[in-house]
Amino acid sequence: LWSDPEPFLFFSSKDFSLSSVKDAHASDNDENAERGNWSNKGDYLLSMVGYAVGLGNVWRFPYLTYQNGGGAFLIPYTLMLALAGLPLFFMECSLGQFASLGPISVWRILPLFQGVGITMVIISTFVAIYYNVIIAYALYYLFASFQKVLPWSDCFSWADDFCSKTRLVSDCNATLHGEIVHANYSFITNNNLTCINGTMNYKPVQFPSEQYWNKVALQRSSGLDETGNVVWYLALCLLLSWMIVGAALFKGIKSSGKVVYFTALFPYVILLILLVRGATLEGALDGIEYYIGRQSNITKLMEAEVWKDAATQIFYSLSVAWGGLVALSSYNKFHNNCYSDAILVCVTNCATSVFAGFAIFSILGHMAFVSERPVSEVVDSGFDLAFVAYPEALSKLPVAPLWSFLFFFMLLLLGLDSQFATIETLTTTIQDIYPKVMKKLRIPITLGVCILLFFLGLICVTQAGIYWVNLIDHFCAGWGILIAAVLEIIGIVYIYGGNRFIEDIEMMIGKKSRLFWLWWRMCWFFITPVLLMAILVWSLVTFSPPTYGSVLYPAWGTAVGWCMIIFCVIWIPIVAILKIVKAEGNLCQRIVSCCRPAANWGPYLECHRGERYSHIVDPKKEKEHEIPTVSGFVY
Numbered sequence: 001l002w003s004d005p006e007p008f009l010f011f012s013s014k015d016f017s018l019s020s021v022k023d024a025h026a027s028d029n030d031e032n033a034e035r036g037n038w039s040n041k042g043d044y045l046l047s048m049v050g051y052a053v054g055l056g057n058v059w060r061f062p063y064l065t066y067q068n069g070g071g072a073f074l075i076p077y078t079l080m081l082a083l084a085g086l087p088l089f090f091m092e093c094s095l096g097q098f099a100s101l102g103p104i105s106v107w108r109i110l111p112l113f114q115g116v117g118i119t120m121v122i123i124s125t126f127v128a129i130y131y132n133v134i135i136a137y138a139l140y141y142l143f144a145s146f147q148k149v150l151p152w153s154d155c156f157s158w159a160d161d162f163c164s165k166t167r168l169v170s171d172c173n174a175t176l177h178g179e180i181v182h183a184n185y186s187f188i189t190n191n192n193l194t195c196i197n198g199t200m201n202y203k204p205v206q207f208p209s210e211q212y213w214n215k216v217a218l219q220r221s222s223g224l225d226e227t228g229n230v231v232w233y234l235a236l237c238l239l240l241s242w243m244i245v246g247a248a249l250f251k252g253i254k255s256s257g258k259v260v261y262f263t264a265l266f267p268y269v270i271l272l273i274l275l276v277r278g279a280t281l282e283g284a285l286d287g288i289e290y291y292i293g294r295q296s297n298i299t300k301l302m303e304a305e306v307w308k309d310a311a312t313q314i315f316y317s318l319s320v321a322w323g324g325l326v327a328l329s330s331y332n333k334f335h336n337n338c339y340s341d342a343i344l345v346c347v348t349n350c351a352t353s354v355f356a357g358f359a360i361f362s363i364l365g366h367m368a369f370v371s372e373r374p375v376s377e378v379v380d381s382g383f384d385l386a387f388v389a390y391p392e393a394l395s396k397l398p399v400a401p402l403w404s405f406l407f408f409f410m411l412l413l414l415g416l417d418s419q420f421a422t423i424e425t426l427t428t429t430i431q432d433i434y435p436k437v438m439k440k441l442r443i444p445i446t447l448g449v450c451i452l453l454f455f456l457g458l459i460c461v462t463q464a465g466i467y468w469v470n471l472i473d474h475f476c477a478g479w480g481i482l483i484a485a486v487l488e489i490i491g492i493v494y495i496y497g498g499n500r501f502i503e504d505i506e507m508m509i510g511k512k513s514r515l516f517w518l519w520w521r522m523c524w525f526f527i528t529p530v531l532l533m534a535i536l537v538w539s540l541v542t543f544s545p546p547t548y549g550s551v552l553y554p555a556w557g558t559a560v561g562w563c564m565i566i567f568c569v570i571w572i573p574i575v576a577i578l579k580i581v582k583a584e585g586n587l588c589q590r591i592v593s594c595c596r597p598a599a600n601w602g603p604y605l606e607c608h609r610g611e612r613y614s615h616i617v618d619p620k621k622e623k624e625h626e627i628p629t630v631s632g633f634v635y
Contacts, residue, residue, distance in 0.1 A: 027254070031333045032100055032604060035431070036253065038331050041259030045341060047328055050264035050417025052318050052349040056133065058414065059385045061317070062291060062357035064309050066379065069300030070293020074354070076301065076310035081350055084531045085314040087523035088485060090342040091492065092320060094505045096227055096329030097338050100604035103323030104427065106330070108601040111493040114596040115575030119484045120323035121429050122568045126476040127322070129421045129453055130469045132245070135415040136237035137387060138408050140217060143237075145404040152212035153395035159215075164205040166371065173199035204339045209392035217387070221463040224471070224557040227464025235461045236450040239454060246450040250443050252427065253331050256420045263417040266354075270410040277403065278362030287365015290375040291357050304538075311535050316477070317349060321485035324421045327428040333610045337509050360390065362622070367393035383466070386411060392585035423449060467548055467557070474546040475561040480568040482536040486529065487572065492522045495595050507610060 030037040038044040052317035065073045099106050104117035144151055155163035169185040172195035180196070188195060214220045221228045248259040278284050300306050319325065329338060335578045361379075367389070368375045380389045394403045427446055431438040438445060492501055502517055546553050546561060553561075576594070583590035609616060 032331075033559065034435070035100055035604070036331060037333055038253055039257055041336070043253065043260070044328065044332060044336075045345065046264040047253070047257060047417070047421060048259040048325070048341070048345045049348050050260045051324050051328065051421035052345055053264070053267075053352050054317075054319075054413065054414055054418040055386070056313070056317050057349070057353045058356045058360065058411070059382055061313060061353035062360045063379065063382075063385065064313055066291050066293070066359055066361070068303075068306040068309055069297035070291065070344065072073070072293065072298050072300055073306065073310065076307050076619035077314065077350070080311045080314040080531075081346060082291075083523060083527050084311055085318045085320065086342065086346050087520060087528045088315075088320040089318050089325065089346055090339065090520070091489065091501075091524065092325040093329040093338040093342050094501075095492070095506070096326035097332040097334070097336060098504050098508060098603060099601070100330050100332075101326075102330055102428035102432045103326045103537045104429050106326055108598040110491045110496050110595065111598055112495075112576050112591070113487060113572070113578050114579070115572035116484050116487045116491065117323065118571040118575060119480060119568050120321060120326075121426065122571070123424050123451070123476050123480045123484070124323050124425050126427070126472055126564065126568070126595045128419065129457045129470045130460055131415065131419055131422065132241050132453070133234075133238060133457055133465065133469055135241040135412060135419065136461065137217065138411040138415060139237040139241055140234060141264050141387065142405060142408040142412060144217075145401050145408060147401060149392070150395045150400050150404055151203055151216070152209040152391055153400065155208050155211070156590070159208065159211050162206050163208055163211050164203075165208060167373070168203040168205055169195065169200045170203045171201050172196065172449060207392050207396065213383075213387045218466050219463045220466060223462055223551050223554065224467040225554055226464055227459075230458060230462050231465070233287060234465070235458060238457055238461050241416075241419075242450045242454045245418060245423055246447050248416070249423055249427070249446050249450075250418055252442060252446070253328075253424065256424060259416050260420065263413045263420070267413045270406050270413075271352075271356055274403070274410075275355075275359040277397070278359060278366065281363065281366035281369075281397070283366045283369025284362040285365065285374055286368065287356060287361040287363070290365065290379070302582070308535060308538050312539075313353075314350075315355065315485070315532075315535070316481070318323065318346060319418075321481045321488060322422070322425070323429075324425045327425040328421055330428065334603060334605065335508055338505075339509055360385070363387065363393045363397075368394060370396050423453075427439045467551070467553070471546055471553065471557060472564065475565045476568060478565075479536065479539060480565050482532060482539065483569055483572075486532045486536060489524065489529050489532065493529070496597065498524050503612070507608070507612070570590060 027036065027039075038047075039066060065071075065186075066076075068076075095106055095109070096102075099108065101108070102117075104114065107114035107117045135199075146241045150361055154165065171182065171184045172188060173180055173182050174188050174193040175181075176191070176193060181197075182191075185195075219228070219231050248256050278287075317319075332338065361375075364378050365375055368378045371378065378389055378393070379385075391404065394400055394407060397403050423446075426449055427438075427442075430445060430449075431442075457464065462468075492498070498521065504521070506512060545558050579594045580587070580590045583593045584591065600616060602616050603609050606616075
């Protein structure tokens with residue numbers, strides 16, 4: 001269906017050949033002159049680290065750690081890395097590098113499952129829309145930090161009666177004339193009485209950072225039903241974030257590969273600065289002990305929920321089954337050691353999560369100390385950590401604007417390099433489907449993709465925008481990815497053949513012993529598919545309608561969420577049916593033929609095919625002879 005379409009192109013050259021149009025993606029030193037390669041190994045590794053290390057490492061992993069037994073959580077987390085994350089990561093890196101194709105075209109390996117690649121790309125498109133909105137939030141807070149007094153540090157003119165920097169007592173027990181009485185706090189204070197410890201009830205109050213997030217930054221409406229207006233300053237921040245992405249990708253991997261040297265590395269510098277600053281604050285030790293546990297709760301490992309949390313965090317943190325790993329690896333040179341790359345990137349990703357937890361919890365511990373609350377009351381995950389709890393903590397530090405700037409600049413960089421790889425996934429897909437168009441129009445097409453996604457994202461910067469962001473994240477970044485991952489590993493290992501795939505990998509990295517492959521065979525053939533199926537079933541069984549805080553979604557909102565996920569995965573059966581219909585023979589013969597690799601499956605360049613793929617006829621050479629040498633339209 002998508003293997004080799006012929007687009008309409010206009011040329012005005014009398015003597016035309018495929019190599020006559022220079023692609024900005026490629027250079028004279030590239031092994032693959034058609035598609036281009038990474039300028040050097042560092043560009044690739046930092047792009048992969050930037051793609052894998054994202055906002056979830058900072059705002060989700062630390063929360064899961066303290067929630068699931070502290071340091072004991074690292075046991076299931078490490079096991080899930082070895083059993084589920086790393087095997088899939090290595091598989092996708094090897095797949096993209098071997099064929100030098102993007103996430104759709106690479107399914108020449110198994111035409112029946114080409115819809116899996118389409119699903120990955122569509123989900124990446126949905127994620128790209130809302131992920132850049134989160135980057136826009138970070139940009140807004142970054143600009144808001146350029147003030148002498150942080151605007152969320154106190155209850156200013158935008159606040160209501162529920163805003164307070166401290167907890168307000170509503171009522172308590174006190175001793176009056178030798179008797180214990182229960183009275184409201186105003187009566188207690190008017191009569192110079194003292195509340196008995198442990199009997200105080202507090203008024204429901206909101207901290208300034210929470211009200212600022214809802215009332216000023218988001219101008220949040222009451223629910224998905226109330227769309228409201230476009231928040232103009234968030235729309236401008238969204239436009240700026242897309243301009244940054246477009247500028248970084250205008251030459252594809254040749255430009256983005258240089259930008260990631262800053263966007264992937266500098267967050268580590270900021271994390272280190274925040275950790276050093278946090279460790280010197282009063283109460284920091286309480287926060288860190290809460291994070292890893294003064295005494296880790298080993299009994300938590302008996303709970304299935306802990307293992308499910310570890311598996312899902314590893315799975316989503318490494319960005320497997322999104323198509324991006326295949327796309328980025330497709331620009332590697334054929335004999336690059338993708339095995340060592342996979343291990344290095346996975347270990348770096350997980351170490352970053354642990355390291356970020358110390359930086360986050362040291363400062364949250366100080367916030368708990370200052371506000372005289374237990375650490376558990378100041379800890380959150382997701383948006384509440386990034387835009388409420390942590391900004392509140394930073395506002396209490398000396399020179400607060402500096403620390404606020406550094407934190408939101410770090411969030412910006414973490415988001416951007418993940419977004420670079422996501423958009424590169426989309427443009428790589430376009431390049432594989434319409435290679436001749438991309439040779440001439442790479443920059444306009446890249447900018448066109450960014451402009452289109454900007455307009456699609458405007459719904460997410462309305463007053464109901466946060467509800468849309470949460471809805472897309474709840475559905476599209478969940479089951480669709482799990483379904484794609486399960487089908488990917490089943491298709492490659494059980495239909496194409498796991499041993500055959502191992503032989504393909506050995507063509508790139510050299511012959512390895514049977515002992516070397518023992519672990520990977522165990523994972524690919526049994527452990528990883530079973531774990532992914534278990535996570536998928538668990539997610540379906542424990543499904544609950546989406547909510548944002550205490551706000552419930554209307555029935556039509558949940559229906560829209562289901563429509564989005566159906567739209568993502570429906571291409572898997574549609575493409576499979578189309579492939580079977582277009583095949584020849586009876587039904588059984590058609591299915592069998594669609595389960596075999598396409599005739600043009602194999603290494604992209606003829607010099608790498610060896611005897612195993614010597615039968616491949618180079619389609620590019622055939623097309624060169626079919627292209628006319630007169631001006632006009634080529635079909």
